């Protein structure tokens with residue numbers, strides 16, 4: 087029985103640990119995942135170049151097409167930022183599309199439009215936050231399951247939107263609001279600035295503030311967060327309010343794109359937002375996710391949509407491909423679970 | 439390393455069973471860590487083979503290699519005379535190796551029986567034979583001395599010790615030739631450990647080999663036949679006789695130094711210290727009733743009692759994690775809002791809970807963020823976290839508690855069990871906690887780190903922090919506390935200054951009527 091093995095393993099060991107901590111700020115795994123999404127984007131663009139070489143040889147068209155993709159991504163991107171927070175915090179918000187519709191309709195009633203663009207924006211944000219707070223109260227203090235509470239809200243808010251609008255399309259007469267989508271600033275569409283601002287704010291909020299830290303803690307292990315002195319209920323409420331706020335912003339953006347609002351607007355946005363967040367590496371059971379990942383998820387989707395549009399393909403095909411991508415992303419995530427026990431312990435957290 | 443050449447097992451032990459398991463030069467690396475670095479191990483049929491080693495020495499990694507959870511990078515494993523490389527845990531179980539893991543791996547929302555037979559449910563035509571499963575589970579539980587646990591009960595509703603019994607039942611539900619137990623006694627109280635040993639003796643009498651891991655040397659002396667010591671992933675001594683090897687030898691082979699296994703000297707009592715905590719008539723039906731106690735500034739108060747006597751529930755209620763049905767908790771004279779942890783934390787309370795994995799840790803997050811989980815808000819400036827300060831504070835705690843590996847940016851998940859425990863306790867050593875509630879703070883912590891942890895607690899008390907300590911280990915309560923409270927069946931039955939009570943008295947008080955207690959609580 088010889089217990090003597092090579093002795094000088096101590097050195098490389100320390101080395102490796104130091105190296106690892108070097109670029110470990112955002113967890114290497116997440117970084118790999120994001121690089122993967124960038125790769126997917128690159129592939130999509132290459133497909134675009136191959137299928138439509140005549141378009142891609144035109145420099146101004148390429149520039150404009152990039153902005154088209156970004157504008158396409160802007161509204162859903164804003165919603166996805168809020169959704170990412172909710173999911174990291176261990177919840178889910180199925181009512182985002184309905185909140186957008188309600189906020190859009192409410193802010194374009196004749197009475198609200200009398201107050202001018204400021205009043206309309208205020209109204210949209212207030213309605214978004216208000217509905218989010220109701221969601222939060224039901225979930226945090228009423229102890230409803232998030233899925234059920236926001237599902238109910240999804241139905242109710244759309245109903246209310248239809249009631250308010252009388253099922254009519256309400257035209258926005260505010261040139262300021264309508265101009266948001268129509269105008270550029272320094273050659274870049276205004277909506278893209280809004281998306282950039284929301285993403286930047288979301289990133290800072292998640293990674294640099296106590297709010298973000300609490301979100302990760304609450305979603306990662308509710309009991310641990312609670313016993314560490316974090317006010318879990320209040321935080322949960324704030325998360326849904328934040329999601330509502332993002333929906334309010336999105337409602338203004340969507341209204342400006344269509345120059346109008348109606349109860350059926352933002353249909354199925356909840357699915358797009360959830361799918362984008364999940365593809366971006368947000369764990370559906372909470373505790374892990376990044377804003378950058380979610381943004382990349384949104385961009386992948388809007389690039390696909392764009393790709394189909396320039397090739398004049400139907401939305402049916404488009405939806406099928408989208409579905410395939412969602413499945414692929416979830417499959418990749420499940421491979422990450424090393425063992426069954428880990429899988430179960432993750433699930434336990436969400437169900438409790 | 440010539441002195442590591444262990445004397446071959448002296449023939450004092452009666453059984454000279456066949457070698458069933460032999461490991462040669464097994465190596466396992468994780469990113470940045472060489473967890474196993476040439477391990478030798480030899481286990482005979484019918485023996486209790488103990489594994490000793492500091493936190494992070496590689497014990498759990500070793501048994502996970504045997505159980506098919508990890509694949510070794512190098513080295514040979516020989517099981518029953520043949521090369522053995524289990525592809526997954528099922529394969530290891532089929533081959534006759536059953537494992538009770540350090541971190542309980544039960545599915546909380548399944549029943550006791552379903553957990554016991556998870557992965558190998560008895561079936562006819564694809565349908566689970568529920569009746570058979572329940573009967574068989576009841577039989578095993580009976581053998582384990584816990585016939586009172588109904589097989590249909592949800593595991594979620596069991597206390598920690600009950601869960602431990604269920605994982606034991608799972609191990610026994612296989613026809614195993616080797617049963618591996620990774621710190622099974624960490625959650626068990628005195629009488630439960632005796633029960634565990636009775637079961638182990640029954641197993642070895644049938645020729646089943648047992649690998650037993652524990653940080654409590656007394657247990658190894660009592661139940662073990664031979665000992666293998668690991669240090670930094672290497673075997674530093676193999677096959678020492680468990681009973682006759684001097685403690686000094688064992689400790690120095692584990693740690694590479696000698697540690698006096700004693701408690702630090704208590705600080706001289708400060709007379710007229712301010713009363714910090716006053717609990718009056720606290721009650722939660724089914725858990726504890728009419729509990730009153732007080733803790734003064736700079737005082738360490740220990741609570742002794744069996745698992746299930748309501749100690750953990752009492753601490754959680756004081757902390758506001760459970761809502762009291764009657765009674766008040768006063769901190770420095772002010773009544774705390776019942777059922778509000780945030781209020782308790784604001785008033786200066788801190789609690790290291792009993793179950794580190796489910797109650798305390800964010801496993802995927804870095805160590806430093808876990809250490810500062812309750813204080814990051816204090817270091818923040820207008821809502822912006824201060825990563826530099828957090829890292830500095832976490833590093834200080836890591837030094838104090840001898841955390842290994844020392845890199846506080848690693849995910850907590852990659853730490854060994856004992857090191858995770860240090861993170862849980864370390865969290866409350868930060869910040870301006872004035873009263874610490876410690877529930878089994880040294881669970882799974884090795885001999886050396888334990889002494890350091892005791893010293894840290896003493897130092898805190900010397901600075902005026904009050905401590906309320908719950909522990910299943912009576913010597914720990916007696917060694918650390920200034921005042922000892924004994925709890926039984928949810929009631930305080932005795933109170934005495936630590937100098938005026940001895941271990942036997944405490945055990946007598948604790949055990950009286952314990953059989954009835956268990957029937958109610960488990």
Ligand SMILES: Nc1ncnc2c1ncn2[C@@H]1O[C@H](COP(=O)(O)OP(=O)(O)OP(=O)(O)O)[C@@H](O)[C@H]1O
Nearest residue numbers: 468473493494495496497498499852853854855856
């Ligand atoms: N999944 C993992 N990834 C990276 N490192 C790991 C992983 N699991 C264990 N380690 C490291 O391997 C080493 C051995 O850990 P192990 O859990 O085997 O220790 P142990 O002897 O069981 O300690 P304890 O007494 O605290 O339970 C430790 O340094 C630990 O940090």
Ligand SMILES: [Mg+2]
Nearest residue numbers: 498540854855
């Ligand atoms: Mg271990």
